[in-house]
Amino acid sequence: MLRRVLLPILAALAGAPVALAQEGDAERGAVLFRQCNSCHVAEPDGPSRTGPNLYGVLGRTAGTLDGVRYSPAIREAGEGGLIWTVETLDGFLQDPRGYIPGSRMSFRGLPDLQDRMDVIAYLTGDAPVVHSSELGRLSPEIFTIEGDVEYGEYLSSECVACHSASGSDEGIPVITGLEPEAFILALHDYRDGHREHQVMTTVTARLTDEEIASLAAYFAELEE
Numbered sequence: 114m115l116r117r118v119l120l121p122i123l124a125a126l127a128g129a130p131v132a133l134a135q136e137g138d139a140e141r142g143a144v145l146f147r148q149c150n151s152c153h154v155a156e157p158d159g160p161s162r163t164g165p166n167l168y169g170v171l172g173r174t175a176g177t178l179d180g181v182r183y184s185p186a187i188r189e190a191g192e193g194g195l196i197w198t199v200e201t202l203d204g205f206l207q208d209p210r211g212y213i214p215g216s217r218m219s220f221r222g223l224p225d226l227q228d229r230m231d232v233i234a235y236l237t238g239d240a241p242v243v244h245s246s247e248l249g250r251l252s253p254e255i256f257t258i259e260g261d262v263e264y265g266e267y268l269s270s271e272c273v274a275c276h277s278a279s280g281s282d283e284g285i286p287v288i289t290g291l292e293p294e295a296f297i298l299a300l301h302d303y304r305d306g307h308r309e310h311q312v313m314t315t316v317t318a319r320l321t322d323e324e325i326a327s328l329a330a331y332f333a334e335l336e337e
């Protein structure tokens with residue numbers, strides 16, 4: 114399986130930013146991930162070891178996986194709006210303690226860009242790739258609104274008429290187990306007109322930010 118991740122890098126050349134594209138090779142990333150394996154696994158429902166389980170880390174707010182004793186530094190970074198995207202992971206993996214001073218991750222980093230892209234491609238798995246630029250459309254506070262799971266369940270009754278957990282062949286995506294950040298971004302995009310789909314535009318038009326957070330919290334908890 115070869116998964117490709119495109120990373121637009123802004124390289125300041127003679128003062129003018131130039132966009133480069135770099136591809137990651139997930140198979141090579143799986144081999145490189147052995148360096149991380151002493152502290153991390155990346156498996157659905159896998160355990161957190163010295164470091165947190167990295168399954169589905171793309172789209173996750175830094176320092177927020179349940180049951181992990183994070184450093185105050187990484188938790189504060191998350192509260193400040195740091196979300197793991199291709200770009201932020203690239204920065205962190207290059208120099209963990211330079212990127213988050215005070216982080217508990219004692220790993221010297223991956224100096225080679227290709228190595229970082231390959232590891233990120235491996236971590237991407239089947240998750241939708243979230244880029245900082247997309248998340249940047251919304252203010253970071255949107256992602257910190259506490260969702261009410263029970264209220265989300267109540268609101269979900271009109272969603273499951275179309276979005277069944279088992280999926281369907283009519284082009285309706287499965288939304289159970291979706292990362293909250295990706296879920297929130299999708300609903301805001303429909304509501305704000307950044308993403309076009311007649312049904313979803315109508316459905317989201319009535320939803321408040323709190324209701325979107327509650328739906329995201331509820332669907333994230335459902336088993337796939």
Ligand code: HEC
Nearest residue numbers: 148149152163164165175176183184187216217218219220
């Ligand atoms: C020596 C152990 C160790 C190694 C090796 C290590 N990590 Fe970590 N990692 C940690 C710890 C501990 C944390 C939590 C950091 C904190 O609390 O400040 C962490 C945090 C992270 C996070 C943030 C996760 C979150 O939930 O916010 C990512 C991403 C990450 N590591 C990726 C990697 C990758 C990829 C590698 C290999 C290239 C790697 N780490 C190697 C120990 C390690």
Ligand code: HEC
Nearest residue numbers: 271272274275284285286288296299300310312313316328
């Ligand atoms: C009448 C059917 C229908 C209803 C009701 C409906 N959806 Fe959707 N939903 C769709 C379709 C079709 C798509 C794919 C649209 C597209 O291609 O962008 C979609 C897309 C989505 C996505 C984006 C998924 C992704 O992978 O990008 C999310 C999240 C979502 N819906 C959540 C909800 C929620 C929450 C509700 C209830 C409040 C809801 N939907 C109600 C049909 C429906």
